[in-house]
Amino acid sequence: MAVSVSNRKKVAELAGVSEATVSRVLNGIGPMKETTRQRVLAAAKQLNYELNAIASSFARGRSGNLGVVLPHVPKVHLFSTYYFSEILSGIGEEVRSKGYGLLLLFRDPNEVFDYASLFRTQRIDACIVLGASAIASEREGIARMAGQRLPFCVMDQRFDGLDVSAVATDHEQGSYEAVKHLIAQGCRRIGFLNGAPHYSNSVDRMSGYLRALREAGIEVDESIIYRGNYSRKSGTQAAEAVHADLGKLDALFVANDRMAIGLMQGLRELGLSFPEHLPIVGYDDSDVASMTEPPLTTVKVPFYEMGRLAAERLLDRLSDPDNESFAFNEILQTELIVRKSCGTHRSGESR
Amino acid sequence: MAVSVSNRKKVAELAGVSEATVSRVLNGIGPMKETTRQRVLAAAKQLNYELNAIASSFARGRSGNLGVVLPHVPKVHLFSTYYFSEILSGIGEEVRSKGYGLLLLFRDPNEVFDYASLFRTQRIDACIVLGASAIASEREGIARMAGQRLPFCVMDQRFDGLDVSAVATDHEQGSYEAVKHLIAQGCRRIGFLNGAPHYSNSVDRMSGYLRALREAGIEVDESIIYRGNYSRKSGTQAAEAVHADLGKLDALFVANDRMAIGLMQGLRELGLSFPEHLPIVGYDDSDVASMTEPPLTTVKVPFYEMGRLAAERLLDRLSDPDNESFAFNEILQTELIVRKSCGTHRSGESR
The missing domain is CATH 3.40.50.2300 (Response regulator)
Known part of the structure; x- marks a missing residue:
């Protein structure tokens, strides 16, 4: 069996013997323990099989x-x-x-x-x-x-x-249902903290939010639509603006749970309690949603x-x-x- | 330039033309728009370069x-x-x-x-x-x-x-410091909810827990050492046993935050409040640790x-x-x- 130098090294590694031993076994030189001989031959066979597998995968153009x-x-x-x-x-x-x-x-x-x-x-x-x-x-x-x-x-x-x-x-439908739920509870002045608009799923959330309001005959108030970037920090940063608008908010819909949690932490530091001061609905049903106090009402995404x-x-x-x-x-x-x-x-x- | 059939297909894909066009360009057959010709030649050159790169990476034995x-x-x-x-x-x-x-x-x-x-x-x-x-x-x-x-x-x-x-x-030291903190607050009867012992880091946590007790002259009470598997569920499942032992617990050290959160949820359903009824220290400083109410005292792992x-x-x-x-x-x-x-x-x- 012909093996290249680099393959000889690999056979030696695989068999747990020296390269010299591999050479002696494969060339039939000198005395050799039968167990060692078998180990080297098995390693050479396996390696050859695998090298063929690589070559064939290379030819087929498959990486796995x-x-x-x-x-x-x-x-x-x-x-x-x-x-x-x-x-x-x-x-x-x-x-x-x-x-x-x-x-x-x-x-x-x-x-x-x-x-x-x-x-x-x-x-x-x-x-x-x-x-x-x-x-x-x-x-x-x-x-x-x-x-x-x-x-x-x-x-x-x-x-x-x-x-x-x-x-x-379908985030349009998911958002629609979240806002509709708040409306069914008697909320009308529903704010919205959304993510960045270069994601189509932010655009879809906005469409669902607007559809629910429209369907209930509620006029859109642009001044209670806020922008974050889906990070917890951006939620916390929105707390001040939301706090200033409390007088015109019945509830807030937030485009993901991380922002909702950041926002609630920021508002809590400003003295608010939930849901008493501001009912909030998040989005994602991330694992933290059920761990917060109070647990988050949210939209589960699969x-x-x-x-x-x-x-x-x-x-x-x-x-x-x-x-x-x-x-x-x-x-x-x-x-x-x-x-x-x-x-x-x-x-x-x-x- | 010689190209194999499978490479001709790749050049065609790369240039956005048919395989027949590739053949005609590379063999100089028939009329051809100059822009198309240039595109096919560029694609063939790039592909050749990349095929060489694959071959060379193959020879070097590097996957990247x-x-x-x-x-x-x-x-x-x-x-x-x-x-x-x-x-x-x-x-x-x-x-x-x-x-x-x-x-x-x-x-x-x-x-x-x-x-x-x-x-x-x-x-x-x-x-x-x-x-x-x-x-x-x-x-x-x-x-x-x-x-x-x-x-x-x-x-x-x-x-x-x-x-x-x-x-x-160093989880031995991390656990030692957590338990020492509870001791410094006046706790002596400190329970421990650990993970499975086939992880060396569970064994190390146990060593740190025992060292802190020993150093403070506190006798180990095996009956307040509990076993979970690092999942939130296993924390919730431990709630009943911990609840039954409340009379002999000043505080509880839990080997990760997920179990601590599951345990607290389970105990809350049994009517307990935190930290009033049972001071708890978690482990990991996972992102939920700061989001729970009350936020978790925990051991930050890098x-x-x-x-x-x-x-x-x-x-x-x-x-x-x-x-x-x-x-x-x-x-x-x-x-x-x-x-x-x-x-x-x-x-x-x-x-």
């Missing part, structure tokens, strides 16, 4: 990895946000059950990311884009990948005008299932490469979870 | 990926636990800044995982083992990898008797830094492959964070 490309946000511990951690848990479970690896890569959202090269260099077989927004550089990177008909999908973000597979949740489903659809496509019409657009539904933070509004109550 | 191997735990959303999410955030930041990918792979803790094959098949260049325990199958997998001198480290777990690089935190440091040490090794003596054993320190959950114990107070 599903790529997940995340935005790099300085100072943010991305995996520690409920949004990303749950989606990744769902992706991870599906990838594991199918014997794939999950290759995480980071992109600078302000640069056009070269997704296609990840496919050409055979680092990934399919790709999920997480946390994308509508800014031009992000859109351009995704448009280029779409132009090459590569197997990928985006998560929870619409790209109008691009033919892109996606898994998303993040885990979104991740699992996206991975499933892409890996199914890989096992059926002739299927050209694999484009998908899955929209999952939310569920309103009523806990104590939204209280039960009593109209005319003094604050 | 740092592997992270996680235990598969059915039904647990692993990335959503503070422990894993923070360590991964730290690893991810370091990997990103060095231009590597992060390949996540899952192991069944009850089987001997074949780490070495990940190296031999060139899927990873180095490896971090997360969430390992002292059970025989886990130890055997790590022992085999160590025997082949592969570049890897384990995180927050000791393997006595194995020569293994590690990044860990998970993010642990992850970052492990990735840094391994990637440094890769850039200096001749450095054979790269073994490391980094021990980081904890910090006691005093919030309201541990109250201020008043001796002899009736409950």
